[in-house]
Amino acid sequence: MSQKxxxxxxxxxxxxxxxxxxxxxxxxxxxxxxxxxxxxxDELVVTYKTEGSSLVLKxxxxxxxxxRVAISNFIDNLKTVVECMDEFDGKKDFLFEQY
Amino acid sequence: MxxxxxxxxxxxxxxYIALGLEGSxxxxxxxxxxxxxxxxxxxxxxxxxxxxxxxxVTPPGEGxxxxxxxxxxxxxxxxxIKRALSEAKVTGADLDCICFTQGPGMGAPLQSVVVAAxxxxxxxxxxxxxxxxxxxxxxxxxxxxGADNPVVLYVSGGNTQVIAYSxxxxxxxxxxxxxxxxNCLDRFARxxxxxxxxxxxxxxxxxxxxxxxxxxxxxxxxxxxxxMSGILAHVDGLAKDMFGKQGKKLVDEETGELITAEDxxxxxxxxxxxxxxxxxxxxLAHVNSNQVLIVGGVGSNERLQEMMKLMIxxxxxxxxxxxxxxxxxxxxIMIAHAGLLSYRTGQTNDLWxxxxxxxxxxxxxxxxxxxx
Numbered sequence: 001m002s003q004k005x006x007x008x009x010x011x012x013x014x015x016x017x018x019x020x021x022x023x024x025x026x027x028x029x030x031x032x033x034x035x036x037x038x039x040x041x042d043e044l045v046v047t048y049k050t051e052g053s054s055l056v057l058k059x060x061x062x063x064x065x066x067x068r069v070a071i072s073n074f075i076d077n078l079k080t081v082v083e084c085m086d087e088f089d090g091k092k093d094f095l096f097e098q099y
Numbered sequence: 100m101x102x103x104x105x106x107x108x109x110x111x112x113x114x115y116i117a118l119g120l121e122g123s124x125x126x127x128x129x130x131x132x133x134x135x136x137x138x139x140x141x142x143x144x145x146x147x148x149x150x151x152x153x154x155x156v157t158p159p160g161e162g163x164x165x166x167x168x169x170x171x172x173x174x175x176x177x178x179x180i181k182r183a184l185s186e187a188k189v190t191g192a193d194l195d196c197i198c199f200t201q202g203p204g205m206g207a208p209l210q211s212v213v214v215a216a217x218x219x220x221x222x223x224x225x226x227x228x229x230x231x232x233x234x235x236x237x238x239x240x241x242x243x244x245g246a247d248n249p250v251v252l253y254v255s256g257g258n259t260q261v262i263a264y265s266x267x268x269x270x271x272x273x274x275x276x277x278x279x280x281x282n283c284l285d286r287f288a289r290x291x292x293x294x295x296x297x298x299x300x301x302x303x304x305x306x307x308x309x310x311x312x313x314x315x316x317x318x319x320x321x322x323x324x325x326x327m328s329g330i331l332a333h334v335d336g337l338a339k340d341m342f343g344k345q346g347k348k349l350v351d352e353e354t355g356e357l358i359t360a361e362d363x364x365x366x367x368x369x370x371x372x373x374x375x376x377x378x379x380x381x382x383l384a385h386v387n388s389n390q391v392l393i394v395g396g397v398g399s400n401e402r403l404q405e406m407m408k409l410m411i412x413x414x415x416x417x418x419x420x421x422x423x424x425x426x427x428x429x430x431x432i433m434i435a436h437a438g439l440l441s442y443r444t445g446q447t448n449d450l451w452x453x454x455x456x457x458x459x460x461x462x463x464x465x466x467x468x469x470x471x
Contacts, residue, residue: 032218032450033214035217035452035454077210080215088177092224095189098185
């Protein structure tokens with residue numbers, strides 16, 4: 001985690017790159033996770049984009065603590081997205097039996 | 100003129116299938132419904148293909164917290180979706196849309212479920228439909244009971260409203276000014292440290308059946324609205340006096356017998372339900388109706404149903420409609436049902452428009468699928 005000199009407010013930043021199997025999955029993850037607004041927009045800014053088959057996030061916050069909480073929250077939601085992909089991707093015509 | 104509900108039917112099909120995801124409180128529900136083309140009626144009914152639910156149950160004396168509830172939903176959502184699909188024997192290709200609860204409810208649990216809805220909708224290229232939780236209860240109640248235009252009493256852990264339909268809105272006639280009735284009962288259950296399994300309200304109901312003495316509690320109807328936090332504080336105070344360090348003994352004024360925890364449960368139910376009956380009766384008079392539909396988790400309470408029945412029997416052609424716990428208590432099927440009606444009138448949500456909201460009033464929803 002780096003402390004950016006000069007910018008007083010959102011001084012802590014962190015980048016995260018999450019690899020997916022393909023570009024389509026990265027795009028789906030981006031669209032599933034990015035709509036939800038950040039509650040304290042003046043304390044934290046998160047930007048989402050895809051680079052090839054990776055989902056790339058940039059967290060900018062007023063403190064390490066704010067960023068840590070945001071990342072923990074992001075990972076929780078990411079787990080749901082990845083589990084959905086593991087279980088449902090390419091299975092639109094699949095009949096699930098005995099669950 | 101009736102609304103055309105079949106503009107969006109898949110070519111070559113005479114029915115629709117929707118999957119609904121509900122997670123606004125401690126129940127995670129996934130349901131799959133099938134609606135035939137044409138207006139729904141007693142001879143053209145929707146069919147429940149599956150209705151799976153998993154409840155996050157906390158230990159006695161503890162309520163469910165948003166963070167833990169969200170974790171529960173995240174852990175189970177994929178498994179419950181698979182179970183619902185397998186019970187319904189349908190594939191993703193059979194579905195017309197995916198419906199989810201957009202509010203009202205607890206923020207974190209709602210959000211944990213909508214993430215799954217968004218991902219699945221994109222993977223299977225299906226439209227998303229955001230559903231108001233209260234409207235889900237109302238539409239499912241109407242479908243199951245066949246009540247066509249009732250006054251709706253919506254009573255649950257998070258909501259207490261008396262609702263009547265007029266001009267494509269479900270309008271709120273009266274509501275709680277502070278806490279919901281289910282919240283009041285749940286919190287009293289916590290004070291008494293009785294189990295949250297299967298539901299705190301159910302356990303209060305069982306204890307109340309053994310109660311004999313009516314303890315004096317405040318009665319707080321304010322016009323068409325009601326207030327319950329004062330009643331809770333009062334009965335909580337009595338319970339703490341009786342079972343706390345003081346060990347104060349309360350006696351019934353008439354018989355001189357000791358007041359028990361069962362008596363407190365009995366008295367709390369009697370006073371709260373009388374208040375509900377009063378405002379419901381007044382709403383019936385306002386809209387000149389003789390049908391009452393009770394929905395929401397507290398609606399499964401038999402004593403409430405009985406008291407409402409006594410009131411409605413005194414009205415000309417009065418009828419009461421209630422559903423059992425499968426449809427009363429939060430479930431995915433009601434979200435699928437209401438969402439599918441919405442979908443059939445062309446209402447879907449783009450991804451950026453699927454953000455859930457804790458506050459989402461019943462009368463904000465444009466009821467496009469009705470025009471009576």
